[in-house]
Amino acid sequence: MDFIKQAFKVKHEFWRYLIGSLIIAIFALIGQVPFTIAAIMKHVAEGGSVYAVDEQRLMTILEPNLNLFLLLLSFAFGFLGLIIVVKYLHKQTMLSVTTARLKVDWKRVMFAFLFWGLISSGMIIIDYFASPENYVWNFELERFLILLVIAILLIPIQTSLEEYIFRGYLMQGFGLLAKNRWFPLLMTSVIFGGMHVFNPEVAKLGYGVMVYYIGTGLFLGILTLMDEGMELALGFHAANNLFGALLLTSDWTVLQTHSVLKDVAEPGAGFGDIIIPVFVVFPILLFIFAKVYKWTNWKDKLFGKIEEPVENDYTILD
Template sequence: MNYIQQAYKGQRDLWMFILTTFLVAGIFLANFVIYLISDPADLQLAMDMMKNWPANLSLIINLAPFVFLLLLLFILVRYVHQRSILSLTTARPKVDYKRILFSFLMVCTFTLVTFFIGYSIDSSELVFQFDAKKFAILFLISIILFPFQISLEEYLFRGYLMQHIGVMVKNKWFPLILTSVLFGIAHAANPEVGAVGFWKMMIFYVGTGLLLGIMTLMDDGLELALGFHLGNNLLASLLVTADWTALQTDAIFKSTADPSMSLLSEILMPVLIIYPIMLLILSKKYNWKNWQDRLFGKVTEPPKEDYKIIE
């Protein structure tokens, strides 16, 4: 059984899907609706108010809801859908933590190397603000709470929604594209979207969603996506902060650059060049084959003897 077929191991009534999606993803939908209907001046006022909060307190407030939402998703999957959390995580007999670690180290290595190359070339818009005490607190908050935040997003978008939508439509390409678009929309209320530009950031977010979705389908599990997402978000919190980003932290550096991103070098290059290179690295390491079927093939119900719904 492949990854999407794991959904057959549980109950799949439509009301269950609607209930779980509404309860767990409601916060993302609410944020998007607020973003659409709110006056930009009001959004800026709220952002300015949050800047006056202690950075670590603001981070805790932003990340704490993900703890409860992840637990809620697990409870609904286990007791409403009557399936195991393992089936939501991977098609393997057990979670492969080495895959999580490899993907984590891959994105961390790339981010740190490219950052320090850029820093050595031009550091004029970066302020070194390292404070050992504040950073230690930030580090503890980050390693405790970010795993919940990235896990909720991966288990919801690349896990629950990918599997159940795939079973509904009987193919793999539609849930891959839809969950990537939803992943982008879920981040539409982030302050950098307003600062940099909606369509620029949507290209980046949707492109990142596609990367994580391809990892999941090709590798038959969430492990690589979890490692990548965790490494990316941890470094975003610990390495560089800026006044116009979603993460206001006591990071090592603070960017004083204007809130703008080059469409070519900072949006299209990662999505169209760096991400495919990372997929190539993973494909060689994990011997991925049959890309067409894994990404565009049909989803069929496996023989009943291949799975059992938890009673």
């Protein structure tokens, strides 16, 4: 059984996915309460009015490590909501939202994590030596060690929640609704990109950067559909955010950290920032993953129809 079709085994009426998404969002909002209270208290302590709050300022008003911890805490709450929704609303296992394999392939997760972690870190280091004027040394050992603990513990939860929602839960939900594969791939990518529209990067770089976010969603969705599971997407996304948070920060990104380097160049969403990652780097990565894992039948896996299997075709996953 393939990754999307196995959701036929559970309670899969589409209204359940709508209700489930709402429940997950409520849990995530509850998780934002500590951050909101702490940020408003700091705002008021610095002479600001509780009735006139600049949301962009609230996102950076706290000490960076505390800010990061409280921001990521909401994802932990959201993940709890996801588990409850999958188990009780859909009567489904987390395994079947993760992969079509009999168990999670952690070797795939680690391969994608280390592979992209090395490449993305290497690109930052190369650019640092090529354009040193665009960076300042930001490393402070004590603060960095605190960042390291927070990042290792919570960033994988943040990235995993996003993958489970978009490349797992909603990929299956939209797939069973549309009875094809291209619609869930497109819809989850657009929604994933849309979730980033309020990031400060969009305000600074313009809406053109949405091509990058949606393109990243498409890339991760293709990984999931071609590989019949989210393992590669989980590893890639975790590496992208974790290594990025540890190595590089700037004054205009959503996560400002006590990283090793700080980007002080004037930001711009030009050719190199959008076109190259989406239309050059991601296709090359797909080619490499395809060779490593011997993917075939691209047309059917990305555009084929989804038909409910007969009962005796079901495979027990756990």
